[in-house]
Structure formats: C-alpha cells, structure tokens
Amino acid sequence: MSDLTRRELLQAATAAMAVPLLKVRAAQAATPKFFTPAEFALVDEMSDMIIPTDAQSGGARAAGVAAFIDARLAEAFEKDEPLRWRAGIKAVEALSQEIHAKTFMASTPEQRLALLTRIAAAESDPKTDAEKFFGQIKGATIRAYYASKIGIHDDQRYKGNVIQPGEYAGYDAT
Amino acid sequence: MTLIRFRASPEQDVDLSQTYDAVVVGSGAAGGMAAHVLTSQGMKVLLLEAGKKIPIEQELRSMEWPYDHPRRGEAPPGYHAIRFNEYTVRQPPYAKGSAFKHVFSYVGGWGGSDYVKNILVDEKDHPYTGTRYAWVRARLLGGKTNIWGRLALRLSDYDFKGKTHDGYGEDWPISYADLEPYYDKVDLYLGISGHKENLPHLPDSLFQRPNKLTAAEVKLRKSLASMGRTVTPYRAGVTTDGVKNKYRSKCFGRGACGRRPGGCDIHAAFDSPTGLIYPAMDTGNLTLRTNAIGHEVLVDPNTGKARGISFVDAVNHKTYEAKAKVVILAASTLESARLLLLSKSRQYPNGIGNSSGHVGHNFCEHVMGPGVTGLVKELVGAEPTLDDGKPGGFYVPRFRNLQDKQPGFIRGYGFEGGAGFSIFPDSAWNTPGFGGQFKKSVRDHAGAFIGMGGFGEVLARYENYVDLDPEVKDAWGIPVLRFHYQFGDNEKKMCEDMANAGKEMLEAAGIEVIGVDKTILTEGWSIHELGTARMGNDPKTSVLNQFQQSHDVKNLFVVDGSSHVSASCQNPTWTIMALAWRSCEHLADEFKRGNL
Numbered sequence: 001m002s003d004l005t006r007r008e009l010l011q012a013a014t015a016a017m018a019v020p021l022l023k024v025r026a027a028q029a030a031t032p033k034f035f036t037p038a039e040f041a042l043v044d045e046m047s048d049m050i051i052p053t054d055a056q057s058g059g060a061r062a063a064g065v066a067a068f069i070d071a072r073l074a075e076a077f078e079k080d081e082p083l084r085w086r087a088g089i090k091a092v093e094a095l096s097q098e099i100h101a102k103t104f105m106a107s108t109p110e111q112r113l114a115l116l117t118r119i120a121a122a123e124s125d126p127k128t129d130a131e132k133f134f135g136q137i138k139g140a141t142i143r144a145y146y147a148s149k150i151g152i153h154d155d156q157r158y159k160g161n162v163i164q165p166g167e168y169a170g171y172d173a174t
Numbered sequence: 175m176t177l178i179r180f181r182a183s184p185e186q187d188v189d190l191s192q193t194y195d196a197v198v199v200g201s202g203a204a205g206g207m208a209a210h211v212l213t214s215q216g217m218k219v220l221l222l223e224a225g226k227k228i229p230i231e232q233e234l235r236s237m238e239w240p241y242d243h244p245r246r247g248e249a250p251p252g253y254h255a256i257r258f259n260e261y262t263v264r265q266p267p268y269a270k271g272s273a274f275k276h277v278f279s280y281v282g283g284w285g286g287s288d289y290v291k292n293i294l295v296d297e298k299d300h301p302y303t304g305t306r307y308a309w310v311r312a313r314l315l316g317g318k319t320n321i322w323g324r325l326a327l328r329l330s331d332y333d334f335k336g337k338t339h340d341g342y343g344e345d346w347p348i349s350y351a352d353l354e355p356y357y358d359k360v361d362l363y364l365g366i367s368g369h370k371e372n373l374p375h376l377p378d379s380l381f382q383r384p385n386k387l388t389a390a391e392v393k394l395r396k397s398l399a400s401m402g403r404t405v406t407p408y409r410a411g412v413t414t415d416g417v418k419n420k421y422r423s424k425c426f427g428r429g430a431c432g433r434r435p436g437g438c439d440i441h442a443a444f445d446s447p448t449g450l451i452y453p454a455m456d457t458g459n460l461t462l463r464t465n466a467i468g469h470e471v472l473v474d475p476n477t478g479k480a481r482g483i484s485f486v487d488a489v490n491h492k493t494y495e496a497k498a499k500v501v502i503l504a505a506s507t508l509e510s511a512r513l514l515l516l517s518k519s520r521q522y523p524n525g526i527g528n529s530s531g532h533v534g535h536n537f538c539e540h541v542m543g544p545g546v547t548g549l550v551k552e553l554v555g556a557e558p559t560l561d562d563g564k565p566g567g568f569y570v571p572r573f574r575n576l577q578d579k580q581p582g583f584i585r586g587y588g589f590e591g592g593a594g595f596s597i598f599p600d601s602a603w604n605t606p607g608f609g610g611q612f613k614k615s616v617r618d619h620a621g622a623f624i625g626m627g628g629f630g631e632v633l634a635r636y637e638n639y640v641d642l643d644p645e646v647k648d649a650w651g652i653p654v655l656r657f658h659y660q661f662g663d664n665e666k667k668m669c670e671d672m673a674n675a676g677k678e679m680l681e682a683a684g685i686e687v688i689g690v691d692k693t694i695l696t697e698g699w700s701i702h703e704l705g706t707a708r709m710g711n712d713p714k715t716s717v718l719n720q721f722q723q724s725h726d727v728k729n730l731f732v733v734d735g736s737s738h739v740s741a742s743c744q745n746p747t748w749t750i751m752a753l754a755w756r757s758c759e760h761l762a763d764e765f766k767r768g769n770l
Contacts, residue, residue, distance in 0.1 A: 050608040056617065068246070077251035077274065120608055142602045146616075147240035147247070155613070156620060158597055159560035161237055164427035168414075169560035170386025173369045173395060173407050 032067075033074035034082055039089050040066055042104050046092075047141040049116055057154035060145050068144040069137075088133030092119070095130045188463045190496055194220040195765065197483050197498035199468040199513065202317030204734035205504035206446030206454075207751045210363075211758035212502075213459035217765065220496055221451070222466040222485055224505070225313030228292055230320060230447070234437040235289065236430035240597070247286040247434075252276060255283030256297065261308050261696040266657065267301030267646070279310040280699070281321070285598065286434035293320055293437075299649035304640075304657035308698035309508065315464060316446040317506065318701065319747075321436035324443050324565045325590065326366050326411035326748040328357050328377045332576065333742035340575065340584050343634050346739040347711050347720035350377065356752040364444045365413025366748070367425070367565070371406050376571040376588075376744065382415040385427075385564035388594035390550045390624040390685070395568075397683035403573045408566030408590075411444040411747065421448035427563035433597050443565060463496070465489050469652045471501055471517040471526050471730065478521050480730045486650045500729045500761065500770050504754070507537075507735040508640060511706035512655050514717075514732070515642050527707070527724040527732070532717050534641055536708050538634040538741040540700035541587075541665045543693050545627030546676035548685035550593070553622035558595050561621060567592025570626065570679075572743050574671065582667035585633065587743045589676065591626025624685060628672035631743040633664050634705050659697055669694050702746055707736040722757040729770040733757055 032040040044066035053059040060066070073082040092115070096104045099118075100111045107115070119126075119134040126132045145151045152158045159169075195217040198208045205221060212219050240246045252275035256268050261280070269277035277297040282290055295311040302309060312318045332339060334346040334353075354377070360366075361380040369384040384407040387395065395405035412431075416424035425442035441448040454460045465488040472495065474481040480501040486493050503510040511534045517526040525533055572586035599620040605612055643656040673692045680687050710716025713725035722737045724730040733754040735746050742749075764770050 051613050052610055054610050054613060056614075059613075072245065075251045077254075116608065123606055138608060139603070144246070146598050146602060149239075149241045152239070152241070152597065155617060156595075156597075156599060157558045159558055159595065160429045160562045160597060161239065161433075162428065162560070162563070164560075164563055168386050168427045169563055170388055171392045173384065173387055173392075173405075 032070045035070050040070060042089055043069060045105060046116065046137055050138050050141045051145050058150045060141050063145050063148035063150040065141050065144040069140050088129060088136055091129035092133055188461055190494055193497040193499065194218050196500040196502055197222060197496050198502045198504055199483060200317065200505035201315050201451060202446050202506065203319050203747050203750050204754045206450030207754040208502050208504055208733050208758050209454040209460055210450040211755055212762055213454040213457045215762035216459065217762060218459055220461045220463060220498060222468055222483060222496065223315050223464045224467040224488060227315040227464050231439040233289060233292055234439040236439040237428055245288065247288055249287040249291045253287065253291055255287060256280050257283060261306055265306060266303050269297035269301065280308055281310050281435050284435045290321060290435045301646055301648060302655045302657065303643045303646050305659050306696055307657045307659060308696040310701045319444065319446040322747060323436060324410045324412055324431065325569065325745045326409050327744035328379060329742045329744055329749050330375050330377055332375045333740060336740050342584055344710060344739050347709050353752050353756065356756045359755055360748060360751045364411065364449050365417040367412050367414040368409035369407050371404055373404065373571055375576055382413060385410060387568060388561045389553060390593035391568050393550065394624065394683045398679060401682060404571050405568045408569055410565035412442050412565045419453060421452045429563040431565045432562050467650055468505060468513055469516055473519045473521055473526065480727055491650060500765060503732045504734045507703040507706050508655060510732050510734055510736045511640055514707060516653065527717055527726050527730055529726045530714055530717055532708065532715060534706050535636045535639040536634040536705045537638045537640060537659055538632045538705040540629045540702045540741060540743060541632050541661055541669060541694060542627060542629050542700050543695040544669045544672040545625060545691050546680055546687055547623060547625040547689035548680040549688050550622050550624060550685050555618045556621055558621060561594025562596045582671065583664045585631040587628045587630030587668060587672055589626040589628050593624035595621035626676060629700060629743055630665065630668045630672060631741045632661065634740050640706060661697060704735040704738040704741050704746055707732045708739045709737045721760040722753065731757060731761060
C-alpha cells in the first residue's frame with residue numbers, strides 16, 4: 001500500500017462504482033428453457049465428459065454449463081442455431097441406438113465414452129451430423145466453462161482482475 | 175457552463191444565437207485537444223459531438239467478472255458484429271438487408287460485446303459504399319478514445335522525411351524538431367507509460383513508470399537484442415504515476431484493457447472526455463453540444479471565409495446553425511473529409527478547402543494480419559502468475575528499411591504482441607480431444623504462449639480515396655462516403671516479410687513456432703485511417719499547411735488524422751494530439767493578432 005494514498009483509492013473506487021452494478025446470475029435452470037428434459041440431460045452429461053471434475057477443479061456440470069447453453073438458445077435471435085442443436089442431439093441419439101440400442105443417457109458410462117470417442121475422432125474434419133455436434137458442444141462448453149467461477153478461479157487459478165496498488169507484477173525490461 | 179448544468183440538460187442549454195470564437199467538430203483525440211488548447215488560451219469554444227454523452231463507467235464496468243454478467247459479457251440477442259468473412263465476401267454497405275436488429279463493426283465481436291454496444295455506431299444507420307473496408311466508428315463524447323488500443327508512439331524523421339529517405343511520396347512540411355516540444359506537452363499533460371530505448375526511429379517519450387514484461391517477453395527481448403532489434407514494454411497512453419486531473423485515476427494494473435474491446439472506467443487510460451474536455455469545461459470557456467451531426471461548413475459569400483457549421487440534431491433530425499469566427503474540423507480522417515466534400519458552395523464547388531482536388535485522396539493507414547504464435551516449452555505446467563494486469567504486452571519497433579534496403583518493399587512495420595496468462599485460455603479452442611487429458615492440457619499450456627502481429631505502413635497514394643456516394647444517404651439524409659481503396663503490391667510484399675520475420679524471431683529465441691498467420695485483414699482493420707486532407711507546402715498538391723490550416727480558407731482548420739502526409743507504421747493517436755496542440759497554439763496566436 002506504499003504509494004497508494006487514500007485519495008487515489010477513493011478516486012478509483014468512486015469512478016468504478018459510480019452506480020451500483022446490477023449483478024445478474026447466470027441462469028440456473030431448474031427446468032430447461034429450450035431443451036427438453038431429455039436433451040438437457042444429454043447436454044449436461046456430455047459437457048461434463050468434455051470437461052470433467054478432476055483433483056484440481058469441478059467440471060462442466062458443477063459450473064452449470066448446460067444451463068448456460070440452454071438459456072442462450074432459449075433467447076437466440078438466429079433461430080437456426082437452436083434447431084442445429086436439436087438436430088445434433090437427434091443425430092447423437094440415432095448413433096447411440098445404432099451402436100448400443102439405447103439412448104445416450106440409458107447407456108453405461110463405458111458406452112457413452114465409446115460414443116463420444118467415436119464422434120470426437122473426426123474433430124479436425126467432421127462429416128456426419130453427430131461428428132459436427134461434437135465440435136458444437138465442445139465449443140459451447142469451453143466458452144461457458146472457462147468464463148465460469150469454477151473455470152476462472154478453481155481451474156485456471158487466474159491471478160488478474162485485481163487492484164495492484166504498488167509495484168506491478170512482472171519483470172523489468174532491463 | 176459547468177459540467178453539472180450540462181448533465182441536466184445538454185442540448186437546450188446551448189446558446190446558438192451567439193458567435194463563438196471557434197467551433198470544433200468532433201470530440202475525440204483531435205477535437206478534445208483543440209478544445210483544451212483554445213480554451214486555455216481564453217477563446218470561447220463551441221464543441222460539437224455527433225453522438226451522445228453516455229455514463230461510460232456504467233458501460234465499461236472494467237472489473238465485472240464474466241460470470242457476473244448474464245451472457246458472460248456478450249451483447250443481447252439481435253446484436254450482430256460483422257465477421258471477417260462477411261467483410262471479404264460482401265461489399266459495403268454491410269448491414270444492408272440484415273435481419274439483425276443492430277449491426278456493428280468487427281470490434282463488436284471481440285470478447286465483451288455487451289460493453290461496447292452503446293459505443294460503436296450501428297452500421298444500419300451509418301452505411302457506406304464502394305470497396306471493402308472495415309470502418310470502425312464510435313459516435314459519443316470522446317469518440318474512439320473511449321476504447322482505443324492505447325499504444326502511444328511518436329513518429330520520427332524517418333516518417334516526416336520519408337521522401338528524402340527513400341524517394342517515395344511527399345515529405346511532411348514539418349520535422350521531428352518542430353513537433354518534439356508538443357509530444358512532450360502531450361506526455362506531461364496526459365501521462366504515458368514506457369521504457370526508454372534511445373531509438374532514432376521511435377523517439378522516447380517523457381515516460382511514467384513502464385508496465386512490466388512477462389517471462390516469455392523477457393526471453394524474446396534478450397534474444398532480439400542480439401539481432402539488433404527491440405522488445406519494449408507496451409508504450410501506453412495510460413498514466414501509471416498519476417496526473418494532475420481530478421477526473422482521472424492512475425493505473426492500478428487491473429488489466430481489463432486487454433480483456434475487452436478497450437476502455438477504462440477509472441480513466442487511467444487516456445480518453446478525451448476526462449483527459450481534455452472536462453478540464454476544458456472547467457475553464458468556463460467551453461460549451462458542448464452533443465447529438466450534433468455536422469454536415470456543412472457554412473461560408474460567408476462576401477469574404478469566402480467560413481462562418482460556422484450547419485448540423486443536424488441526431489435525435490429530432492432538425493437542422494441548426496452554429497456561428498463561429500474560426501471553424502475546426504476534428505471529426506476523424508474520414509468524417510472530416512466527408513464534411514469538406516459536403517460543403518459545396520458557389521465559391522467552393524468541389525467542397526470547401528478542396529481547390530487542390532486532394533480532399534479524400536492520399537488515404538492511407540496500417541496493414542495488419544500476419545503474425546506468429548509460439549510455445550515457450552519451459553513454461554508449460556508453470557504456476558499461474560499475474561501476467562495481464564497491464565494496458566498491453568510488448569512492442570517491437572520497426573527494423574526494416576532503416577539502414578538496410580529491402581528488395582521487395584519500402585517503409586516498415588512493427589509488431590504488437592503479448593504473452594502469458596490471461597482470463598480466458600484461448601488455447602482451449604485449438605486443444606484437441608476431451609476429458610481429463612484435455613482439461614489438464616489446457617491448464618498446463620495456458621500461460622506458455624506468446625503471440626505477435628504486424629502493423630505496416632500503407633503507402634499514401636492519390637488513387638486511394640473516398641468521395642461522396644451520389645445516391646446513398648445515412649439515417650439523417652446526409653450523403654455517405656464511397657470508398658475507392660485497396661492495398662497495393664508494397665503492402666502485400668511487406669506482409670509476406672512480416673510473417674517470415676516473425677517466425678525467424680521466435681525461432682531465434684528458442685521458442686517453438688506453432689502458428690504462422692499470413693492472412694491480410696480487410697482494409698480498415700487497424701482503425702488507423704489517415705491522410706485524406708494532407709498537409710504540405712504546395713497548395714496544388716495538399717489541402718492544409720503545416721499548421722493544419724486550409725490553404726484556401728484561412729479560418730478553417732482540420733486537426734485530425736486526415737492531415738497526415740504518410741501513415742508511418744507507428745500508431746497515430748499521440749501524433750494527432752501533438753499536431754493539434756501545435757496548430758491550435760498557432761491558431762490562438764493568429765486569432766489574437768486578428769489574422770483569421
């Protein structure tokens with residue numbers, strides 16, 4: 001706090017907080033707004049398989065990724081976007097029926113992993129709708145998870161967005 | 175007029191019956207500086223801004239966490255930012271026929287689009303036509319200074335005397351020695367952070383304490399030094415030690431500047447309202463009229479001199495006249511050219527100040543796109559550190575065509591770059607697979623990347639120009655600009671060299687090159703448009719004299735980037751302000767002597 005005077009702190013604080021900020025929590029969907037309960041369950045499970053809980057941090061489920069995706073799709077301006085999700089989920093379910101004769105959620109964890117591994121294998125050049133869905137849900141999961149509280153603080157242990165009253169962090173250009 | 179009074183009733187307060195000493199059109203870096211210098215000299219100034227005044231602190235919310243925003247910083251549904259492929263595949267006007275409610279330039283597509291949706295113009299209301307151009311505009315008090323990139327560089331005689339150096343184009347009518355005292359004034363009045371390097375082609379400023387480098391940046395700096403090149407901490411138009419200005423705080427390294435399209439809610443980064451305009455209002459000599467879209471410089475038919483500005487109210491669409499003894503345009507390079515061209519009269523059939531036919535021409539900027547990304551292996555798996563608490567990463571000053579002579583191109587380019595941890599691990603997008611391994615890989619690599627991209631001088635060419643579209647008008651019925659502008663062979667060759675040189679530099683530092691981007695971004699992408707009303711000593715080939723005064727109309731000045739004779743490869747904002755300071759000092763002297 002060496003070179004931080006009271007006046008400067010006040011100045012910074014009043015400038016930033018001129019008006020109390022309206023903080024709105026990310027939607028915690030008790031019931032999904034766009035997805036059907038079955039679709040939501042699939043998205044929730046698959047996102048958590050993409051970014052699972054590990055020793056470092058909670059995964060996509062804990063971070064509420066599916067609820068975030070659901071809320072965005074429910075209000076989407078471009079209506080082909082939610083339709084693409086619905087079609088992708090349908091393609092995944094069709095593939096699940098084809099290889100395991102069960103819905104994705106009715107499958108065993110091993111069977112789900114086998115399915116996800118299969119559609120992820122073509123990540124760099126997806127052809128089928130199910131393969132394209134992997135890219136879609138992975139991208140959305142990344143976007144939501146790494147901007148979540150768990151993603152930023154627990155997983156990445158991000159050190160920024162703090163007031164540095166004295167010396168700045170880093171190295172001198174000597 | 176006080177700030178408080180203005181806030182209560184901005185438009186109705188303004189007295190348009192009187193004749194002001196000067197009217198300034200535009201409140202960005204140039205207009206703010208004109209207001210500052212002229213009011214401090216005791217002149218009564220009316221400042222017109224086309225946009226509104228918004229509560230910018232509420233807009234920027236610099237320290238808001240992504241998860242405290244309902245859409246993680248994204249704008250509401252119905253807002254659309256033009257994408258790179260739209261710029262390249264389609265022709266302007268880009269928003270024509272769009273189903274979206276609001277369309278913004280590409281800057282609206284950066285992370286945090288919700289924080290700029292009231293700062294950028296809606297392309298639907300502000301069309302333009304002609305060749306492809308990514309034109310970024312911000313209509314509000316302060317203009318683009320509210321979100322500028324903050325890199326604050328000086329030009330040198332390699333720029334001012336470019337023709338003498340390599341034979342191309344025109345020299346500026348001034349040299350570095352003429353401008354140096356004014357760069358100093360800008361440094362001291364507004365504050366600038368940086369590290370002295372003693373480079374003749376990138377003169378040092380009067381720096382406040384520099385921002386620090388990350389581990390990877392130090393590594394590159396050491397390596398480049400042995401090649402005779404420099405990695406210097408981002409020279410930021412940000413006060414790190416504070417300035418005497420009650421509207422601004424010093425920088426506390428919070429770092430939101432890199433996470434968003436820009437903007438600083440404590441005003442440590444320079445912006446025109448807090449840095450220049452509010453202090454100017456405190457002199458009692460400044461009157462501000464917002465929502466005032468200038469559309470014609472009015473002419474006294476007897477004297478041929480400018481007598482004021484006609485403007486349209488952005489809200490009620492009515493036309494008003496503002497009368498002044500001196501008219502100063504500072505509406506931006508392209509808007510000032512548009513305004514000159516719109517001001518047709520019997521005396522000035524081609525637009526006021528345009529007897530040379532050069533208004534709109536010699537349009538130039540910076541070309542960008544090529545860049546490199548590297549992986550610093552020893553940093554993989556390192557403990558997270560605070561790397562992004564600063565207004566920018568690093569700058570590599572120009573190194574081409576100084577002593578050497580490149581075979582493929584003239585002039586030069588610099589690199590802007592950064593390295594280390596940031597709030598979002600961008601590498602996640604390119605990390606293959608899923609599951610525990612994917613998650614760990616993203617975590618381990620998050621702070622190990624370094625990236626940099628080039629900014630090159632686009633040659634000023636008469637053939638690159640804007641004019642008025644004979645048919646298309648904006649939402650206020652004012653004819654829009656039509657672009658006739660394309661990169662040439664010199665820019666393309668320079669861009670090839672950028673990518674190669676970038677790769678070479680990372681390799682020399684022992685950094686693994688994982689990406690080389692050779693794509694040239696659409697014309698306009700740098701947001702550094704310059705040169706549509708250039709200065710010069712010859713009235714036949716230039717629009718303004720060395721004091722940014724019209725050769726044709728002695729009480730008309732154009733003090734923004736349109737006056738620049740060449741683009742240099744160094745970012746223009748600090749030069750725009752130094753030139754405006756110099757010209758307005760001259761203007762005030764001449765005004766007092768009765769010479770205008």
